Amino acid sequence: MKTTDPAPGGIEKGEQLSRQLSSGQLGMIAIGGAIGTGLFLGSSLAVHTAGPGVILSYVIGAGITLLLMGALSEMAVAHPTAGSFGVYAELYWNRWAGFTVRYTYWAAQVIAIGGEATAIAIYCQWWFPDTPKWMWILGFSLALLYINARSVGSFGSFEYWFSMIKVVAIVLFIVFGVALMAGLTPRPAIGFANITAHGGLLPTGWRGVAMAMVFVIFSYMGTEVVAVTSGEARDPRTAVPRAMRTMVGRLILFYLGAIVVLVAIVPWNQIQPGSDVTASPFVKVFQLIGVPAAAHIVNFVVITAAASSMNCNLYLVSRMMFSLARGGYAPAAFGRVSGRGTPVPALMVSAAGLGLATLVGLWYPDGAFVYLFGVSLFGGLYAWLVIFVTHLFFRAKWEAAGQPRLPVRMIGYPYTSLLGAASMVAILATTWWVEGMRVTLIAGLPWLGVLTVAYFLVNRRAGARPS
Numbered sequence: 001m002k003t004t005d006p007a008p009g010g011i012e013k014g015e016q017l018s019r020q021l022s023s024g025q026l027g028m029i030a031i032g033g034a035i036g037t038g039l040f041l042g043s044s045l046a047v048h049t050a051g052p053g054v055i056l057s058y059v060i061g062a063g064i065t066l067l068l069m070g071a072l073s074e075m076a077v078a079h080p081t082a083g084s085f086g087v088y089a090e091l092y093w094n095r096w097a098g099f100t101v102r103y104t105y106w107a108a109q110v111i112a113i114g115g116e117a118t119a120i121a122i123y124c125q126w127w128f129p130d131t132p133k134w135m136w137i138l139g140f141s142l143a144l145l146y147i148n149a150r151s152v153g154s155f156g157s158f159e160y161w162f163s164m165i166k167v168v169a170i171v172l173f174i175v176f177g178v179a180l181m182a183g184l185t186p187r188p189a190i191g192f193a194n195i196t197a198h199g200g201l202l203p204t205g206w207r208g209v210a211m212a213m214v215f216v217i218f219s220y221m222g223t224e225v226v227a228v229t230s231g232e233a234r235d236p237r238t239a240v241p242r243a244m245r246t247m248v249g250r251l252i253l254f255y256l257g258a259i260v261v262l263v264a265i266v267p268w269n270q271i272q273p274g275s276d277v278t279a280s281p282f283v284k285v286f287q288l289i290g291v292p293a294a295a296h297i298v299n300f301v302v303i304t305a306a307a308s309s310m311n312c313n314l315y316l317v318s319r320m321m322f323s324l325a326r327g328g329y330a331p332a333a334f335g336r337v338s339g340r341g342t343p344v345p346a347l348m349v350s351a352a353g354l355g356l357a358t359l360v361g362l363w364y365p366d367g368a369f370v371y372l373f374g375v376s377l378f379g380g381l382y383a384w385l386v387i388f389v390t391h392l393f394f395r396a397k398w399e400a401a402g403q404p405r406l407p408v409r410m411i412g413y414p415y416t417s418l419l420g421a422a423s424m425v426a427i428l429a430t431t432w433w434v435e436g437m438r439v440t441l442i443a444g445l446p447w448l449g450v451l452t453v454a455y456f457l458v459n460r461r462a463g464a465r466p467s
Contacts, residue, residue: 040302044281050212051203057212062252067420070410071391076227084227092393101386108379116310162308169301177261221380317350378444385424
């Protein structure tokens with residue numbers, strides 16, 4: 001397939017990343033990046049905010065995610081590169097957009113890694129309440145850094161099986177929940193009574209549904225990893241679209257099924273009574289229905305899920321820093337790869353989030369997860385906003401240049417991309433009124449201002465070229 005390749009294009013120069021990932025690995029890596037703390041821990045905050053109305057929030061989130069995948073898959077097929085949407089923004093919007101989105105996404109994912117590590121510590125403390133958080137954070141961090149420093153093939157295999165554990169666990173959770181709801185166990189049938197018995201479907205009104213979107217959309221974030229992995233896919237033209245289709249379909253099915261079962265089995269006001277997260281709601285479900293052995297199994301699964309998501313985020317941040325270095329926006333050393341084709345220097349500098357998580361866990365042991373969640377949310381929302389806006393420029397310039405029709409096309413263009421961008425702006429604004437989430441804007445907007453100043457300084461000094 002012919003692609004545009006302005007000198008800077010998304011093609012890495014010099015030492016190359018290794019193309020070892022199959023479409024099956026791409027799909028499971030994307031699921032691994034998405035299914036993590038957002039669902040297994042953050043969903044409790046969403047339920048606390050919207051009650052059973054959180055089901056509608058997840059439906060809306062699924063729609064937005066479908067729009068994002070449509071826009072992103074077009075660009076990923078045209079330009080399979082590790083820089084992904086940062087390169088697309090630079091090529092089709094402007095260099096400032098490419099610079100800010102890559103650094104913002106990198107910083108947000110670095111902090112998200114810290115959030116995942118903190119979540120693992122919370123899960124482990126459910127078993128060992130007297131152990132310090134920093135011990136768990138440090139142990140898991142060292143193990144996952146080692147895995148990422150090896151070849152991308154090792155990372156892909158590891159993430160494939162980690163993601164498979166999560167998928168099997170969610171399927172079993174849904175099956176077990178449906179059995180309880182239908183009365184296929186010795187217990188009386190639960191049905192859907194809990195969804196309407198405690199204040200109705202919308203106990204906090206449509207306002208609650210809208211505010212819960214702040215937490216729900218975070219559950220879907222990570223799906224964009226498919227575009228980042230396209231730079232190391234064996235056959236990006238066929239592998240990337242296939243991975244995106246299968247991943248999004250499975251993700252929506254798993255999320256909606258799990259959330260419906262969650263609020264149907266246990267009254268929503270018992271899942272997360274306050275704003276301080278102390279355990280996964282999926283673990284609490286089995287505690288509340290009196291199945292302690294199953295609760296221990298689920299706790300192991302959610303630890304695996306967080307480790308998988310953390311592992312995937314380490315991959316993401318290392319590739320984003322690699323792309324920044326290749327574009328002249330970061331030290332050139334971060335653009336080098338090992339003999340196995342892995343950007344180890346970029347990985348090591350990106351591990352800063354693990355140190356941050358350790359410090360936050362020590363200084364703010366009770367609210368660490370919510371704080372890290374809010375800060376990293378800004379980067380995810382900003383990245384999605386840039387993807388939608390970039391797609392508006394991409395399609396127009398691609399067609400104006402007389403390029404061949406792409407095998408993947410976004411339906412409803414340009415209205416669907418405009419709708420997606422408007423949704424991101426609305427969710428960003430909503431964070432101001434959600435308990436504990438003001439930090440999203442308080443930290444995010446000044447960060448953008450600092451990046452803008454840095455961009456003009458770097459651009460003036462080095463005359464940076466698009467990557």
